[in-house]
Amino acid sequence: MKAKLVDIELMERLAELTSAAADYCYQCGTCTGSCPFNLLNPSTLNPRKIVRSAQLGLMYEDPSLWYCSTCGLCEAKCPWSIKIPDVVRGYRQIASEKRKTPSKFEEILWMIYEDGTAFPGSSTERAAWTEGLNIKDASKQKVQVLLYAGCAVSFDKRLQKIARSLSSVLSIAGVDFGILGREERCCGDVVYNIGEDAFLEELTTENIKRFNKSGAEAIITISPHSAHMFKKIYPKYGLQIPAFHYIEFLNELIENGKLKMDKPVDGEVTIHDPCYLGRYLKIYEEPRKILSTIPGLKIVEMNDVKENAVCCGSGGGRHFLEIHGERLSHYRVMQAAETGASIVVAPCPFCIQNFEDSVKTKRLSLNVKDVVELVNQSLGGVV
Ligand code: SF4
Ligand code: SF4
Numbered sequence: 001m002k003a004k005l006v007d008i009e010l011m012e013r014l015a016e017l018t019s020a021a022a023d024y025c026y027q028c029g030t031c032t033g034s035c036p037f038n039l040l041n042p043s044t045l046n047p048r049k050i051v052r053s054a055q056l057g058l059m060y061e062d063p064s065l066w067y068c069s070t071c072g073l074c075e076a077k078c079p080w081s082i083k084i085p086d087v088v089r090g091y092r093q094i095a096s097e098k099r100k101t102p103s104k105f106e107e108i109l110w111m112i113y114e115d116g117t118a119f120p121g122s123s124t125e126r127a128a129w130t131e132g133l134n135i136k137d138a139s140k141q142k143v144q145v146l147l148y149a150g151c152a153v154s155f156d157k158r159l160q161k162i163a164r165s166l167s168s169v170l171s172i173a174g175v176d177f178g179i180l181g182r183e184e185r186c187c188g189d190v191v192y193n194i195g196e197d198a199f200l201e202e203l204t205t206e207n208i209k210r211f212n213k214s215g216a217e218a219i220i221t222i223s224p225h226s227a228h229m230f231k232k233i234y235p236k237y238g239l240q241i242p243a244f245h246y247i248e249f250l251n252e253l254i255e256n257g258k259l260k261m262d263k264p265v266d267g268e269v270t271i272h273d274p275c276y277l278g279r280y281l282k283i284y285e286e287p288r289k290i291l292s293t294i295p296g297l298k299i300v301e302m303n304d305v306k307e308n309a310v311c312c313g314s315g316g317g318r319h320f321l322e323i324h325g326e327r328l329s330h331y332r333v334m335q336a337a338e339t340g341a342s343i344v345v346a347p348c349p350f351c352i353q354n355f356e357d358s359v360k361t362k363r364l365s366l367n368v369k370d371v372v373e374l375v376n377q378s379l380g381g382v383v
Contacts, residue, residue, distance in 0.1 A: 010094070011057030017090035021083040022054035031074035031084055036310045037067060041325035047074045047084045050091065060091045066102055067323055070193055070316030072279040076307050085316070092195030105194050108320050112203065116185035118320070121155035127181035129153070129160035133167055136178030138214040143178035145170070145249075146216035146241075148230070150223045151186050152349045158356060159349045161383055162222055162370045166246055168381035169372055173258040177220075183210055189225040192233060193317045204229075204237040211241055219243040222370075224277035224348050225315065231281065245277060247347050247371060251286040254293055261378035264296030269374070270341040271299065272332060272355070273309035274348035287347055287371050294378045300339045310335070314350035329354035330362055343367045345374065 014022070031047040032038055038045045045064045053060040070085040078084065095101055101109075108118050116123050127137075129149070138146050147166065153159040170177050188203045211219060219241055221227040230243030253259045269291060277283045284306045291299055304310050313328035333355050336344040344359075344366050346352055355368040376383065 006057045007059070008057060010059060013094065014054045014057070014087070014090050017093050018054065018083065018086045021086045022051045024080045025051045025055060025082055026080075027052060028079065030077050030079065034077040035074050036071070036328055036331070037069065037313070040328065040331060044325065047088075051082060051084060051087055054087050054090065059094070061095070061100070065091055065095070066321060067318065068316055069275070069311050069313055069318045069328075071275040071311035073275075073308070073311065076279055088316070089193065089195055092193070093197060094195070096195040096197070101194055101196070102321065104320055105317060108190060109194065109196060109199060112186045112188075112191065113199070117151045117155070118186050118190050119151045119155045121151070123182050126154045126184055127179065129163050130167070130179065130181070133164065135167055137181055138178035138216065139180050139183035139210070141178065142215035143176055144217050145175055145177040146211060146214050146219045147177050147179050148187065148219055148221045148226055149179060149184060150221065150226050150349065152353070153222050154184070156349070156353065159352060162349065162352070162372060164383045165370070165373045165376040165381065166222060168376050168383065169250065169259065169379060172379050172381055173253045175253075178214070180210055180214065185210070187221075187223075187226040187229045189223075189229050190317045190320065192229065193315070201237060204234055204239075208234065208237060208239050211239065216241060220246045220249045222246055222349060224274050224281060225350070228276045228280050245281065245283060245347070247277065247283055247286045247290065250372065250375060251290055254290060259375070259379065261294045261375060263378045263380050265294050265374055265378050266296040267343055268298045268300050268339070268341040269343040269345055270302045270336050270339045271305070272312070272336065272344060272346040272351055273306050274346060274351050275309070275311050275315055277347055278306060278309055287345070290371055290375060291345065294374055297374065300341050302335045302339045304335065312346070312348075312351040312354040314354055319350055327354070327358065329358040333358040333362060333364060333366060337362075337364045337366055341366070343369055343374070345369050345371050347371045
């Protein structure tokens with residue numbers, strides 16, 4: 001049998017791509033034991049092995065590399081806080097360089113390249129969700145705040161209601177805001193997570209030009225994935241406009257007395273912490289603060305909240321792949337139902353899509369809402 005030789009070049013390349021994230025791993029296996037995908041579907045995804053391969057300079061080409069949702073729970077549980085999702089992305093970057101990405105991702109990349117969207121839809125239809133709302137076109141006039149809707153929200157009927165609710169709330173608060181409409185393009189979250197860096201640079205550079213042209217002093221997003229991109233990744237490509245997830249922005253409007261929710265929303269609500277809002281951006285308290293100001297609403301917490309929240313299963317590009325096995329969103333909505341709450345909130349479009357499917361599949365009497373939908377309801381806003 002031929003022994004495998006350590007590939008020093010690969011080892012150095014991985015260390016460069018991942019800031020040597022794997023170096024301190026002592027193979028305790030906590031990551032594999034805490035990976036929710038692996039727990040629900042045993043022996044499918046093994047982050048310990050991925051990190052070990054990086055330490056040894058071995059290529060990792062198992063298809064499970066693409067199952068990882070980059071949720072970061074393993075990193076939160078690791079005694080050394082090793083950035084395991086960065087190691088996963090490092091391997092994906094190398095796979096992209098070798099043109100070894102799954103064919104579904106090739107298709108998504110082409111869609112973004114051709115029409116600026118990761119979801120089926122045409123750029124000419126990108127502002128269809130605004131019908132009847134009279135929202136400023138930030139590609140033609142200056143606005144103070146640029147509302148970035150994102151691909152999923154722009155083309156999905158259920159998710160469009162979130163954008164309409166947020167627009168209603170911003171109008172009630174008197175915010176001068178607008179959207180890029182048909183000029184808006186994918187934020188590149190999936191491009192980043194596939195590891196297609198050359199295209200990511202092109203996409204971010206073009207987006208930054210559009211953002212700058214709007215004259216906006218702040219960007220707000222509906223998706224935590226876009227917020228993560230604009231806050232943490234785009235500055236490396238030159239973005240200087242501050243970006244916020246809408247939860248942060250609403251929380252400030254409420255604290256400054258610009259929004260007063262006075263219509264009761266009766267019921268018990270439980271809060272899901274989306275991975276990219278929570279573990280990536282550390283926004284845990286704001287959704288709870290906002291919901292606690294809505295009269296009639298009582299918050300009940302489910303198991304595994306904040307840093308320990310279980311992923312809905314969609315991040316890291318997984319949303320676009322057909323992966324068989326028990327769905328993480330099924331597990332999460334069952335946790336939500338166990339609280340006895342009538343509403344589960346999730347301030348992330350991916351989580352909302354997954355939870356809507358899962359409550360139907362599991363036949364649960366749970367309403368799935370985004371935080372802003374409840375805020376708008378309490379303000380008596382239109383949708
Ligand atoms: S939990 Fe951390 S130290 Fe333990 S095997 Fe995983 S990466 Fe290594
Ligand atoms: S990031 Fe999440 S899905 Fe990926 S290996 Fe870690 S726990 Fe599992």
